[in-house]
Amino acid sequence: MELNTRSYNDYIASLFAPQDPVLSETIAEMERENVPGINVSAVEGKLLQVLALSVGAKRVLEVGTLGGYSGIHLARALPEDGKLITLELDPHHAEVAQRNFERAGVSHKTEIRIGPASETLRQLNAAGEAPFDLIFIDADKDGYTEYLDLSLPLLREGGLLLGDNTLPDAVLTQEESGTKRYNAAVVAHAELTTIVIPILRQHGLDGLTVSFKRTPAA
Ligand code: SAH
Numbered sequence: 001m002e003l004n005t006r007s008y009n010d011y012i013a014s015l016f017a018p019q020d021p022v023l024s025e026t027i028a029e030m031e032r033e034n035v036p037g038i039n040v041s042a043v044e045g046k047l048l049q050v051l052a053l054s055v056g057a058k059r060v061l062e063v064g065t066l067g068g069y070s071g072i073h074l075a076r077a078l079p080e081d082g083k084l085i086t087l088e089l090d091p092h093h094a095e096v097a098q099r100n101f102e103r104a105g106v107s108h109k110t111e112i113r114i115g116p117a118s119e120t121l122r123q124l125n126a127a128g129e130a131p132f133d134l135i136f137i138d139a140d141k142d143g144y145t146e147y148l149d150l151s152l153p154l155l156r157e158g159g160l161l162l163g164d165n166t167l168p169d170a171v172l173t174q175e176e177s178g179t180k181r182y183n184a185a186v187v188a189h190a191e192l193t194t195i196v197i198p199i200l201r202q203h204g205l206d207g208l209t210v211s212f213k214r215t216p217a218a
């Protein structure tokens with residue numbers, strides 16, 4: 001019997017991740033502005049929020065802002081003096097996200113940096129920015145392994161590194177894929193303890209790779 005992912009997803013979404021007007025309006029604004037609907041699902045957004053809370057996140061880094069939908073979930077997990085720095089290549093996406101952050105009442109906790117993520121990550125490293133408690137990678141898939149290398153030094157020990165969309169069809173075939181390479185790369189990192197969590201979508205599956213950065217044994 002084929003798994004009816006839609007029914008399970010609907011149950012989880014309606015019980016654990018009901019949409020409030022701010023989240024619905026964020027999606028509506030993206031549609032009005034022709035920003036593609038490639039944001040995390042409501043359920044995955046809630047998972048991001050729970051993960052950020054579980055590490056007591058005060059500083060979060062996101063790679064791939066889009067319209068700010070995942071960012072609102074992350075920002076909501078932060079204390080009032082917390083900070084979400086989110087990186088976006090497309091100035092139009094950044095502009096829509098900024099409006100959505102303002103409507104959500106989280107813009108005092110968010111900062112969008114426009115440009116290619118690899119450059120901004122290098123700047124963050126060079127500037128010696130205080131470490132992050134959680135890093136969420138969700139931009140162009142071919143960049144993931146580079147973002148991994150540039151992000152790891154920015155992540156505190158005891159922090160979480162998250163990679164989105166990491167169960168592409170390619171994991172079942174010999175096909176190449178950026179997120180498949182990312183999965184293999186995180187597993188090869190000795191200081192990371194990693195698992196991929198399958199995420200139900202309305203149609204089929206997606207994945208979130210969750211890596212915990214351990215303190216090296218003395
Ligand atoms: N995290 C968002 C979805 C991000 S979609 C959410 O779930 O709500 C991926 C985003 O990455 C798009 O907005 C795209 O413009 C951006 N992007 C693509 N290539 C990029 C790059 N090289 N640097 C930074 N952002 C990039």
Ligand code: MG
Nearest residue numbers: 040138164165
């Ligand atoms: Mg994604």
